[in-house]
Amino acid sequence: xxxxxxxxxxxxxxxxxxxxxxxxxxxxxxxxxxxxxxxxxxxxxxxxxxxxxxxxxxxxxxxxxxxxxxxxxxxxxxxxxxxxxxxxxxxxxxxxxxxxxxxxxxxxxxxxxxxxxxxxxxxxxxxxxxxxxxxxxxxxxxxxxxxxxxxxxxxxxxxxxxxxxxxxxxxxxxxxxxxxxxxxxxxxxxxxxxxxxxxxxxxxxxxxxxxxxxxxxxxxxxxxxxxxxxxxxxxxxxxxxxxxxxxxxxxxxxxxxxx
Numbered sequence: 589x590x591x592x593x594x595x596x597x598x599x600x601x602x603x604x605x606x607x608x609x610x611x612x613x614x615x616x617x618x619x620x621x622x623x624x625x626x627x628x629x630x631x632x633x634x635x636x637x638x639x640x641x642x643x644x645x646x647x648x649x650x651x652x653x654x655x656x657x658x659x660x661x662x663x664x665x666x667x668x669x670x671x672x673x674x675x676x677x678x679x680x681x682x683x684x685x686x687x688x689x690x691x692x693x694x695x696x697x698x699x700x701x702x703x704x705x706x707x708x709x710x711x712x713x714x715x716x717x718x719x720x721x722x723x724x725x726x727x728x729x730x731x732x733x734x735x736x737x738x739x740x741x742x743x744x745x746x747x748x749x750x751x752x753x754x755x756x757x758x759x760x761x762x763x764x765x766x767x768x769x770x771x772x773x774x775x776x777x778x779x780x781x782x783x784x785x786x787x788x789x790x791x792x793x794x795x796x797x798x799x800x801x802x803x804x805x806x807x808x809x810x811x812x813x814x815x816x817x818x819x820x821x822x823x824x825x826x827x828x829x830x831x832x833x834x835x836x837x838x839x840x841x842x843x844x845x846x847x
Contacts, residue, residue, distance in 0.1 A: 590689050591761060592661060593668045597725055598694035599675060599718030601704035603742035605779075605790045606797075607694060608671040610753065610768040612776055617667040621780040623653045628676040637709070637785045645781040654682040657689065667762065674718035674725055683728065690760055691729045693722060695824050696742040698817035703804040708786060714813050719820035726824055739827040749796040751831035759829060770795040 594611075598604040605621075612619045626646025629639055636642070647653050661668040670689075677683065698719060705712055714720065729737045738759040745752045749769055757764040775783060775791045783791070806814055 589687075590658065592666060593658065593670070593689040594760060595657065595670045595672055595686065595689045595691045596694055597672050597674050597691060597722060599696070599701060599722060600673065600716070600786075601701045602694050602696040603745060603796075604671050604673075604694060605787055606793065607745075608669060609771040609776055609790065610796075611667070611669040612778070613767045613769075613771045614667070614765055615767060616665055617669050618662040618665040619669045619671065619776070619778050620657075620662075621671050621778055622673050622676070622782075623647075623657060623670055624650060624672065624676040624681060625780060625782070627653055627681065628673075628678065631678060631680065636782075638782050641781045650681045654685040658685050674722040675716060677721055677725060683725075686725075686729060687732050691725075691737045692756070692760070693726050693737060693739045693824055694742060695722070695739060695821060695828065697803060698814045698821050699803045699806055700743075700800065702806060702810055702813055702817075706810065712813070714816050717813070717817060719817040723820045723823050736827045738829060739824050741825065741828045743800055744828065744831070746796055747799045748831050752829070755829050755831060 596604065596607060608619050608621060611617045626643050626648050627650040628634075629636060629642055630648040631650075647656070657670055698717065701717055702712065705717065709716065726737065726739070738756065740752060740756055750766075753768050754764045757768075771794060773792060773794050775787060779787060
């Protein structure tokens, strides 16, 4: 396994960009923003915001993307952090490369995800949010490893960023550094071209936002989507890391559940 290559799997609006910035701030880590996005749009034909720009800037050959995910680390860095969107891994996208990297799953309560996502994307459906796809990828990795891979909840990160990032670094076998707690405002040179549409808040930030408040109250179709997504979120939540370095289940129970 390439322990230096870290694939972080999430859906949209999951604190994923802030996590990419945290790893980039280490000083020893190259980052790649949503490697499969252009290939996903090319295969699906979906009309996402800035579709033309994304296709022009990105690689549309999924296998070529997978090869780069395993390739030489850019900028002669020690670590290679890849911010992946689960919903991009549609049928036909290569997955065998995932066996050769460290996989981590970043989760967030679906009510929080949908409340944020719907502000930027009209009439979302469950498939846009990546919950089902994330569980499928998690099961695949757990089966390959014989044990669950690390899971971390964005809510816990915002509650206790130092403790949760320390725990995550321990799980990944990498050195923790305080540098991960802050970054310059204004974005990162490796942001995807879509940053102008999606990254306004994180571009204004210089670190993780404070603890989240109560869950947003959604109604109508949005409430229905949340109910559809909850079982997937709760499935992975059962394996999430806690600030003391443990998962919420024992290793033995987790391995049995993953099987």
